[in-house]
Amino acid sequence: MKSFNHTIKDQLGIHARPAGLLVKEANKFASGITITKGEKKVDAKKIFAVMSLAAKHGDIVTLCAEGDDEDDAIAALQMFMDGNL
Amino acid sequence: MITLKGTAVFGGIAFGKIAYFKRKQGQVKRSRVEDSGLEIARFEAAKAAAIGQLKELHDKARGEVGEAHAMIFEVHQMMLDDGDYIDSVVNIVTSQQVNAEYAVAVTADNFAAMFAAMDDEYMKERAADVKDISERVIGILSGAEQGGISFDAPVILAAEDLAPSETVTLDKDKILSFITMGGSVNSHTAILARMMNIPAIVGLGDALGEHLDGKDAIVDGFNGSVYINPDAQTLAQMKEKAEADAEKKRLLEQLKGKENVTLDGRTIDIFANIGNVADTAAALQNDAGGIGLFRSEFLYLQTRDYPTEEEQFQAYKTVAETMAGKKVVIRTLDIGADKQIGYFNLPVEENPALGFRAIRICLERPEIFKTQLRALYRASAFGNIAIMFPMIISVEEVIDIKKIIAEVHSELDAANVPYSKDVECGIMIETPASVMISDLLAKEVDFFSVGTNDLTQYTLALDRQNPQLERFHNAHHTAILRMIQMAADNAHKEGKWIGICGELAADLELTETFLKMGIDELSVSPPYVLPLREKVRSIGAAKPK
Structure with missing residues (x-):
């Protein structure tokens, strides 16, 4: 299992558009991928779940991948989060 | 006359008749079904059809x-x-043995x-959004038409709120303005209005309703008012306001792409001042020739801790790339005095305007300064960046800055990071000291930019935030104009250029004076670019003496 923490830099937080992009990115991988904010942990491949986190600017979220392609998934997600959120 | 108040989301004045849009609401009935497998298949088919429609809307919207x-x-x-959405629908159908329409409606709720x-x-x-997609599926399931909204003549479109799928199917030529009961500045109606450049007001509440359908109205998208059955006085006022707005648009049409040249052939650069990355759009819309002052403070003000090199790099790079080769003058951190940031832990000062601020902080805390310079030089590989240092009072400061820049260069070289070797480095002329030694400073830097606000305050010894001093304040004081003239002469003796980026740059009464002084560039907030261009083009004799 691989994971990393990320502080949301986007002023609006994980709003609809980046949530969509994140779900799209997560679905490229076979590994199970979760995103956690505080005590709430959700499936990063489901858009309603990701939006329900209501992650805001300054919040710290943890992305976690588990499966055969977890290394690739984490690398790609790290790049995605740095570039978009 | 009735006046309704809401939140303005896009400026402009619209005159017309209100058309109230009422959504066709098919009541969803709950009915028992025997074959839940068949219902699920119906849902799957409707969902696929809905996704197909959304794909088409996506293509249409992308073009628009x-x-x-x-x-x-x-x-x-x-x-x-979404798995959770589908699971919910399927679960309701199977566990309650009900029709798909009902299951979708409950899930949506x-x-x-x-x-x-x-x-x-x-x-x-x-x-x-959830209701919008669900209504689409229910519509397909029940065979209802997904009707677009169309009108014979242009109208002020009123509604409770508009769903994205409704706004995209609108006949855009027939909409003068949007006014909605609900919604916020983040709603799709608001976003669409901004894209379409038409006045829009949201959050008008219950005062707006179907009873206003067909009424004459005026929408003032500047202050968020809707006037129903306007009286003669309001009508006249609004006409005047609309004409002023049209005048602005006319300037835009006429002057876009034109040169900033006087009748006797003297040209001057007109650039824009911006305070964040998003402002770049306004600079381009108003046809600015470049960015004459990009205040980098926003990067520091919007965070709870020092912004990272990467964050800064992304911001500078975006602006440099967006301006596509046009000059982008970025001013390094200018905080202290009236701009305070908590995490800098700056001491409380008796006299902050004369205190620890701007370049003084950067030279005392070189680690903060170096992070910014590294980000700036990295971004310089992506466009035409120039760097400007605020609050300079001595040649020694410039020498110190150059030493730090040399360190940044060798670090970047060692790490094989590309950057431009031709980045111009200039200084703000905003202290009387910098004017008095501008002959010496001009030898050390590539350009000057006059910050007239601080230069005025320091030269006249007048606190610009003290309203009591209003009567003593004279923006056109001869002392200030002589200072600018002196700095300009000294810049030109060394073959360097000089601009003005303070408020005075937008003062049309001084444009001719500045041209005659030989000022090379004026940088103003984006809406002033075109009025300034018009002024320059009307001036007869402006060749420097």
């Missing part, structure tokens, strides 16, 4: 409003394909309620 705003329809497709309960204004708005 651009990919960034069209993305919502892709998000809608993902919502319909549940998901919308989840968003509506969120402690976040933006997320609350997303309840509308």
